[in-house]
Structure formats: structure tokens, C-alpha cells
Amino acid sequence: MPAVTTFTIPYLQVLDEHGRLDAKKDPRPSREVALRLYHGMVRAREVDDRLLKLQRQGRIGTFAPTTGQEASSCAPALNLTDRDWLVVSFREAPAQLMRGIPLFRIFLYNAGFEEGNEVPEGSRTLPLAVIVASQALHAVGIGQAMNLRGEKDAAVLVFLGDGGTSQGDFYEAINLAGVWQVPVVFVIQNNQWAISTPLARQTRAETLAQKAVAAGIPGIRVDGNDALAMFRATREALDRARSGGGPTVIEAVTYRMRMHTTADDPKRYRDEAEVEAWKAKDPIPRFRGYLEKRGWWDAAREEALVSEVRKEIDDSVKEFEAEAERLLREHPDASFDHLYAVPPAALKAQREEFLRRVRGEA
Amino acid sequence: MAKRNMVEALNLALRQEMERDPSVIVLGQDVGINGGVFRVTDGLHARFGGDRVLDTPLVESGILGSAMGMAIGGLKPVAEIQFDGFTFNAMAQLEGNVSRYRSRSRGRWTVPLVLRFPYGGGVRALEHHSEAREALYALPGVKVVIPSGPRNARSLLVAAIRDPDPVVFLEPKRSYRAFKEEVPDEEEVGVIGQAQVVRPGTDVTVVSWGAMMRPVLEAVENLAGEASVEVVDLLTLHPMDVATIATSVRKTGRLVVVQEGYRAFGPSSEVVAAVLDEVFWDLEAPIQRVTGYDVVTPYFARESLYLPDSARVQQAIRKTLNP
Numbered sequence: 001m002p003a004v005t006t007f008t009i010p011y012l013q014v015l016d017e018h019g020r021l022d023a024k025k026d027p028r029p030s031r032e033v034a035l036r037l038y039h040g041m042v043r044a045r046e047v048d049d050r051l052l053k054l055q056r057q058g059r060i061g062t063f064a065p066t067t068g069q070e071a072s073s074c075a076p077a078l079n080l081t082d083r084d085w086l087v088v089s090f091r092e093a094p095a096q097l098m099r100g101i102p103l104f105r106i107f108l109y110n111a112g113f114e115e116g117n118e119v120p121e122g123s124r125t126l127p128l129a130v131i132v133a134s135q136a137l138h139a140v141g142i143g144q145a146m147n148l149r150g151e152k153d154a155a156v157l158v159f160l161g162d163g164g165t166s167q168g169d170f171y172e173a174i175n176l177a178g179v180w181q182v183p184v185v186f187v188i189q190n191n192q193w194a195i196s197t198p199l200a201r202q203t204r205a206e207t208l209a210q211k212a213v214a215a216g217i218p219g220i221r222v223d224g225n226d227a228l229a230m231f232r233a234t235r236e237a238l239d240r241a242r243s244g245g246g247p248t249v250i251e252a253v254t255y256r257m258r259m260h261t262t263a264d265d266p267k268r269y270r271d272e273a274e275v276e277a278w279k280a281k282d283p284i285p286r287f288r289g290y291l292e293k294r295g296w297w298d299a300a301r302e303e304a305l306v307s308e309v310r311k312e313i314d315d316s317v318k319e320f321e322a323e324a325e326r327l328l329r330e331h332p333d334a335s336f337d338h339l340y341a342v343p344p345a346a347l348k349a350q351r352e353e354f355l356r357r358v359r360g361e362a
Numbered sequence: 363m364a365k366r367n368m369v370e371a372l373n374l375a376l377r378q379e380m381e382r383d384p385s386v387i388v389l390g391q392d393v394g395i396n397g398g399v400f401r402v403t404d405g406l407h408a409r410f411g412g413d414r415v416l417d418t419p420l421v422e423s424g425i426l427g428s429a430m431g432m433a434i435g436g437l438k439p440v441a442e443i444q445f446d447g448f449t450f451n452a453m454a455q456l457e458g459n460v461s462r463y464r465s466r467s468r469g470r471w472t473v474p475l476v477l478r479f480p481y482g483g484g485v486r487a488l489e490h491h492s493e494a495r496e497a498l499y500a501l502p503g504v505k506v507v508i509p510s511g512p513r514n515a516r517s518l519l520v521a522a523i524r525d526p527d528p529v530v531f532l533e534p535k536r537s538y539r540a541f542k543e544e545v546p547d548e549e550e551v552g553v554i555g556q557a558q559v560v561r562p563g564t565d566v567t568v569v570s571w572g573a574m575m576r577p578v579l580e581a582v583e584n585l586a587g588e589a590s591v592e593v594v595d596l597l598t599l600h601p602m603d604v605a606t607i608a609t610s611v612r613k614t615g616r617l618v619v620v621q622e623g624y625r626a627f628g629p630s631s632e633v634v635a636a637v638l639d640e641v642f643w644d645l646e647a648p649i650q651r652v653t654g655y656d657v658v659t660p661y662f663a664r665e666s667l668y669l670p671d672s673a674r675v676q677q678a679i680r681k682t683l684n685p
Binding site: 061062090111112113114130131132163164166167168169194195196197201202203261263264268269324327328332334335336339346347350351354357358 | 391392394395396397399417419420421423424447448450451486487488489490491625655656657658660661662663664665667668674
């Protein structure tokens, strides 16, 4: 039988795991941009380490570690302009930080405070989504609002995970994205594991990028641990979206180096040898090698960066703990805030009763 | 008899029902090799294999929708959804199909499945991991069961699996490992649709269910000598055992209802309405409700301030005694 259609999925890798550069594909970021990206990646790794320590000490709650996914999270976010939107799921702290979400808010969120979700005024960034893949539809809606309102030169970047690609919301989102030709870039963090479910048990498809084919939109697979490849793929997709070229699905092939969340024990289902093998593909030293070859980086700068970041983290932890203490003392009734534009009378009465009780007056 | 916590008791129910009936299968995310995120299905994959303990992709609607197909196809699926907040992705299947398939097919096709998931707060979890929304599942054609301790969790899960209709089985995650009870190895089958008077009394009736039973019993303990409190554990939310509640309130003349979730349109409203229908003239004091507030489930830093506790229950009991 003749084929009605066939497809190919391109693969982009610029800097391989041995640090070999494919010069023809090098997006050649400026020194300033490259160093900002590297700073974001190192900062995210250090934040992840600190979050894990704080969790083990009982100072924050359960959180979703990001170690190993710094390139695939930071590089797309770095390419955003202030006019673009960022829509994240729950394992995207590196992108949130790159976007300018204050570090102490990340700590506050993970310590169980609604205030951790606050986005700086003027920033087109949504609070993180926990309901898997639900955010993909919101991104499409924002993109369609741009289409309908005639807003040009802006795009939406949305992150989801490999597990998320099984959800109905994901299929609905890419289908709508194709039908409406929205300026949305989907980045699928294929970190190989959805809690205990390996990719091979998540889908029979050879790639996640090819799911775009069914929606009639371009899909590309990228080495997610290659900061240059992620930088280039997302820059091109965002440029296309901003100029009316429609949506793109980018599958970032990466690895969840740590547990799903701190409530999870991957030793029950995952071979440690697999984790060891991925350590050799770590995105941070790989990108550092590139910077060194370009003469932009050395051991002294590395040392200075790490100590600067750790100092910032120390300060942010102090800031967050002081804020957490203040919020509990001064604002126990935060859950009554922001439910409606105008609070109904019955809710006001509940709030008063709540406050009397919490203050020991009732 | 062996002392077991609720996780172990539920695991025992699943294991024994799977041994007893080869058509019973388990499906859900991470229920197999990982044994479930709360370990309720621990060891079942090793014992029964991947054809009876199915690890699914990340698909809540798919879990419930395919479980319904399996039920029609001759199996007895016990489907797990990982957390309360994720069940809403499956609500279209529950409302649109599972609840009404016996009716739609005029009795030809039935859906003997169990949808089980952990619910409620108190474990310092992330958003969508601490919801108490039990009234939302109380649809015509569906039974809603909420155990309160290891022993009734085990016997009611057995009953749910053997029930000819779909049962939504909410497990109070705060009680999963909080305490142990004697749970015999020998078969015990609970009765769905039957509330239990867990403590007799004469002055006031307290009705509650699930995770709230512990603060209720603590409050009653604290009031020993002051008030004789009769405590009713609903166990089945829907259809509600109004007769047991009415008999108790007829005797005591006073009622307190304790509900973890937000106040509006919750099960406590239904309890109060049923009591007003049945025993209005026997009431001696206004009914008291202890509930959550009408807010989005608070994140965990402040959740203990919002969750009903024994102090609030005590206060409500005193209020009905001294109106």
C-alpha cells in the first residue's frame, strides 16, 4: 500500500556528553548570555542541594528535586522576553529562578505557604501547576488570547513532563494548539521516570516529540542535558511562534537524577547503575567545558560563583524563615484572602470566627 | 489476631480478595513494583504478577474509564488514584458513565468496581494532596465508603470489592499509620450502608466519619464525667444510614456533626437535613456543626489551624448542652 504520510523527527545535539562541539550547530550565544545561563544552572543545582538539606532537617515539606535538569529548564526560560509568558509545572524551579521569581519565594512555597506562589508585579509568569498537564491547556488559551487580541511579538513557553504526555489534557492542548495555530512552545521534560513508571511503560511511541505529528505541528527531540542545544531549539521555536509561525513541541531528553519527590524512594524500582550512567551526561560540567574553551571561564571564576550563590542562598533561607515566622504570627487567615473579588458576607463571618478562635478569644 | 495499621489492613483485604477471586485485579499509578505511594499495594505485584497488578501510565480518567470497561468485561477492578486532588480528572467518567451504566443499560451491564484513594489533610503535603471533598462523589448509583480505623477499613474494603455496584472508597491518609488495631487474619466482611454506634451515650449524639473520628473520640474522652456522648461513625456516606442517626438523636435530643472538609454543601448538611426530616420534634437544642471553612484547602504551613480538632468538637458539644 502506498504511504499516505510519513514523518521524521529531527534530533538536535550541539555539545555531546564528551564535550565535543558540533560547530556548525553552535548557536554562539554572546559571552554575557552564556554566563547568565551558566549562572542560572549552577544556582539551580545549589538551590536543589539546599532544599534537600532543609527537607531532611524538617524545615520545609515534600518537594520535587530538579538536579540533572538544569539545562532543559534554564535555557528555555533564558530565551523569554518580558512580553512572553512562562507556564510551569512542579519540577521547574530552575526556570522559575531564571525568570526572576525571588529565591525566598521558592523556599516559602516548599514550606507550605500560599505566599510562595506570588509572582512579581509585571511578570507574565503563572504559579506552578501540580495537576499534571493541566497547564498545557492554559498556555494554549493564553496563546489564543494573543491571536484574538492581535498581540504580536510574544509567545508562551509551557513545561510539562514525560508522564504528562499521557494525560488527556496534553493531547487536547496540542490539538488545540495546531487548530488555532497559537504562539506556544511546549517543552516536554523527558526525564525518563514518572515516579516509578519508566518511559517504556508510559508510551510505546519511540519519541515524545512525534506526538506533535498527530496534532499537525512540528516536533523536535533535543539533548536536554546540552545547554547549547536547548538554547538553540527553544530560541528558534519561540522566534517562530512570535512571528506567527505557530506552535512547536520540544522533547528534552534528560534524566531525573534524584527522587520523584522527597516522599519517594527510587531504590525500590530503579537501578543505581542507570543513575551512575547519567551522571556522565551531567549538563553543568559539559557546559562549563564549553565556556572554558571559549576562554570565558576558569577555576577562580567557578570558585567565586559557587561562593556567591551559596551566600545568596544562606541569605534567602534567613529571609524565608523570618517571613514564614511572621506570616504564621501575623497572618494565620491567609486562606481567606483572594477567594473572590468581593468576599461574601458569610465568608467574612467565618473569617472573624476563625481569627477569634486562633487568637484564643473564643 | 494481629495488630495492624490501616495500610497493612487494606493490604490484607486486597491480598485475600485476590486470592479468593481470580477476577479481582488492581490497577493504578505506581501500584505495582513500587507498591503504591503509601504502600497499600505493597507485595501484591510480586505475589500476583503484572497481569493482576497493573502499573498504568499517568492517566486518572484512563484508570477509571478502563476499569469500567474491565468491570463490564468480567473483571473486578480495584482502581487506585494516587491522591484526592487527582480524582477530579476522572470525574467525567464517574458521573457520566460509572455511576449510571446499570441504569443506562437497563440492568444489562453493571460496573462492580472499587475506586480507592487517600483523602484528607494533616500530613503536610503539597497542594491537591489534602482535599476532603467526599460529598462530590455521592452520585446516584455510586456508594461512598469511608473507614475510620484499620479493622473497619479491612472489612469494608472486602465488602466494597464484593459489592455488585461501583464503590468509591476514601481512605483517611492521616490515619494510615497513626494507630494499630487488632485485625484478624480470618475473613471479616463489613456491611456497606450501615453506620455504627461506636460509643453509647444519652446526652448528645456526635456524628462523624473518616479521619475526624479520632478528634471526636478524643473530645468525648475529655468530656467524660461532664457529658454522656453517643458517637456514630457513618462509615458509609452514601447511601446514608439515616435510621441509625435518627434512633440516636431521638434518644439524646441533641446533635453535633463533625466534618473535615469545607462547610458548604458537605455531608454534614445532608446529616442535618435528614435529622430535621426524621426527628425534628425530638430536638432539644440547635444542631451544631464543626467543619472546615469555605476556603481552598490551606497549604500545609497553616492547615492545622483550619482542620477541625478535639477542642472545637468539645466546644460544640458544650454548646448543644447549654444552648
